Amino acid sequence: MAAAQSHKKKAVRFTEIRNAKAMRDYFVETRFEAGIALKGTEVKSIRVGRAQINDAFGxxxxGELWLVNAHIDEYSFGSYSNHEPKRTRKLLLKKSELRKxxxxxxxxxxxxxxxRMYxxxxxxxxxVAICTGKKLYDKREDLKKKIIDRETDRAVKAHR
Structure with missing residues (x-):
């Protein structure tokens, strides 16, 4: 009985923070995995899932890469050494990736x-991804594709 309860707690734990606007507003081309220079209270806030990267950009x-406008809430149990929520944070990449x-x-x-942040x-x-902005008609096409895919999935499930 106790093992089942502890398993549920592990499943609820934070996995990642996604940028919902990225796929909707941009064509994503090349992706890079970067480390990020953080303070201890920032890591604790992210671990709880209290961060937002929807308005952020690189x-x-x-010659250095910075993450601007990412919001990481102040840690609720932090002291005088708590961080600023919207400070600029350094991203850590290899020189070859920075050149690209x-x-x-x-x-x-x-x-x-x-x-995403994980x-x-x-x-x-x-x-982080190199992206090109979508035009309004591109966004409309994506919405139409999603609706068509959803309807075909429903039809297939109903047929079974």
């Missing part, structure tokens, strides 16, 4: 958008 400055991102960004019309063992990782 910016290259002086720099070349893609210089081509124009592209953005660096975080698609734990890989004990480390927090951010998946």
């Amino acid at each position: 910016r290259l400055k002086n 991102i720099d070349q893609a960004m210089n081509q124009g019309g592209r953005s660096l958008i975080p698609t 734990f890989k063992e004990a480390l927090v990782k951010v998946e």
Whole structure:
């Protein structure tokens, strides 16, 4: 009986934070897995699932990559050493990956958008992607495809 209850607690535990706007508003081209420089209270807040990356973006400055506008709530049990919720955070990538991102960004019309934030063992990782913005008609086409797929799935289930 106790084993079943502990299993349920593990299933509820935080797995990842997704950027819902990324797939809807952008064509995702190349993805990179980056580490992120965080304070201890930020890691604890992320572990509880109190972070949001919907409005965040990446910016290259002086050969370094920064995550701007990502919101990580203050840790509720934190003390005077709590962090600022919207501070700029450094992303950690290899130099070769930074060069690829720099070349893609210089081509124009592209953005660096975080698609998800997750734990890989004990480390927090951010998946960033080079994206191109969608036009309104592209978004409409995606919605039509989703509706058609949903209807065909329903028809197949009803047929069974």
